[in-house]
Amino acid sequence: MVTTKTAAGIAEQLKALLAARAPDRGVTDISVESVEGGYSRTTWVATINWREGSMTTHILRSDPITDTGPFRTDRDREWQLLNALYEHSSLGIAEPQWYDEKADFFEAKCLVTDFVSGGTLQGLLTAGTDLKTGAKRLMRTLAAIHAVDTTKLLLDAPASWDDHIAGVIAFAERLASRAGSSLPVMGDVVGYLRHNIPEPAPLTLVHGDFQPANILLPPGGDPLVIDWEYARIGDPREDLGYYSIYPVPPNLYVEDADTVLEEYRKASGLSEAQVEPAAIDYFCVVSNLLYFQQIWEGVAALETGQHGVMSALLIGTLSHFNNQFSRIVRDRDHSLSVR
Known part of the structure; x- marks a missing residue:
């Protein structure tokens, strides 16, 4: 696992996650930028170029690596809720894609959902x-x-x-x-x-x-x-x-x-x-x-x-x-x- 808070490091961590969770698709390139504004979670936007030629964009959310502050919430619970809402309700939410539930690839548990433009x-x-x-x-x-x-x-x-x-x-x-x-x-x-x-x-x-x-x-x-x-x-x-x-x-x-x-x-x-x-x-x-x-x-x-x-x-x-x-x-x- 790469230990870093840089965009390049996050891209490497995401590439490792995808190699394990979506091995058949193949990744050719990933670009990552941090998203400012949140204070309780660390958020990144990642654009993935896939081997077959398509490109997708996603949001990554995880607990802060260093000082998490006093705001304590549960990523497992959030991931379960996101999937239930997406599958069982007509409410509009971003589609959940992958979850590093044991922090095997990132330095903290990390949710990956689709990016929504607008x-x-x-x-x-x-x-x-x-x-x-x-x-x-x-x-x-x-x-x-x-x-x-x-x-x-x-x-x-x-x-x-x-x-x-x-x-x-x-x-x-x-x-x-x-x-x-x-x-x-x-x-x-x-x-x-x-x-x-x-x-x-x-x-x-x-x-x-x-x-x-x-x-x-x-x-x-x-x-x-x-x-x-x-x-x-x-x-x-x-x-x-x-x-x-x-x-x-x-x-x-x-x-x-x-x-x-x-x-x-x-x-x-x-x-x-x-x-x-x-x-x-x-x-x-x-x-x-x-x-x-x-x-x-x-x-x-x-x-x-x-x-x-x-x-x-x-x-x-x-x-x-x-x-x-x-x-x-x-x-x-x-x-x-x-x-």
């Missing part, structure tokens, strides 16, 4: 598409995710919606106990989660990192959704809550929450009692608790010299979550009634 919905919004059109495309995509038949996905699922919420509250209680005075907002968060439980909704597939940058728009085709590492079974409003504080403008929810929620209700069939601002605030907290814990752990680890390259990101993100949680908890007096 821009992202985030790019379209930034270019100035009108809010109504943008909200409709975004919410239709989200509703399609939530309509996937979860029985084929092999993901762990809560026994019921009530059990799911009870589990979330228990998670928040553990985090509050661990963090103590270093995260004082968590004491208020626990009380908020206990006393502002919204109307239930059917459990669905939750993307876990739902944002317009993760929606690809291939020319002439349907949208494709990428970056499934945080996917799970949960309440569909968790994705709405996550997006509601997405810090990259334009955030359509921040600009016009009523339009976004109306479009989601139309696309999903959920009621106005289920999909309204106080419920989205509740699930904003629910959907971000794991990230909040990981960021808090990452900031604490800075004191021991870990994650130094990510210090500004970690501190800034912890402040962002703390401010948003404080805002939601502060406004709880006019939120939902206790169930």
Whole structure:
């Protein structure tokens, strides 16, 4: 195995993988470029020239080789989900191709999927598409995710919606106990989660990192959704809550929450009692608790010299979550009634 983080080294590692996984095709040349922007995974785009004369382009995703930061996800689980989604749902995703599940060829487990040309919905919004059109495309995509038949996905699922919420509250209680005075907002968060439980909704597939940058728009085709590492079974409003504080403008929810929620209700069939601002605030907290814990752990680890390259990101993100949680908890007096 070549030990390197260079494009040439990644190309050699990919060539070795293909010699084992696609020996009949034969590779004549591979070119590789790094993809900037992600902070939890290492991403490369590779163009492969095959012996018979064809050319294909792919995305490689793996854990960082050096400092992985506090963001911990499971490549085996992600690979299993990608294949299940591709085989058993009509949802658009990039086709999974090969997986180095034991890091035999790369320095960490590595997923290889097809590359999809075209821009992202985030790019379209930034270019100035009108809010109504943008909200409709975004919410239709989200509703399609939530309509996937979860029985084929092999993901762990809560026994019921009530059990799911009870589990979330228990998670928040553990985090509050661990963090103590270093995260004082968590004491208020626990009380908020206990006393502002919204109307239930059917459990669905939750993307876990739902944002317009993760929606690809291939020319002439349907949208494709990428970056499934945080996917799970949960309440569909968790994705709405996550997006509601997405810090990259334009955030359509921040600009016009009523339009976004109306479009989601139309696309999903959920009621106005289920999909309204106080419920989205509740699930904003629910959907971000794991990230909040990981960021808090990452900031604490800075004191021991870990994650130094990510210090500004970690501190800034912890402040962002703390401010948003404080805002939601502060406004709880006019939120939902206790169930």
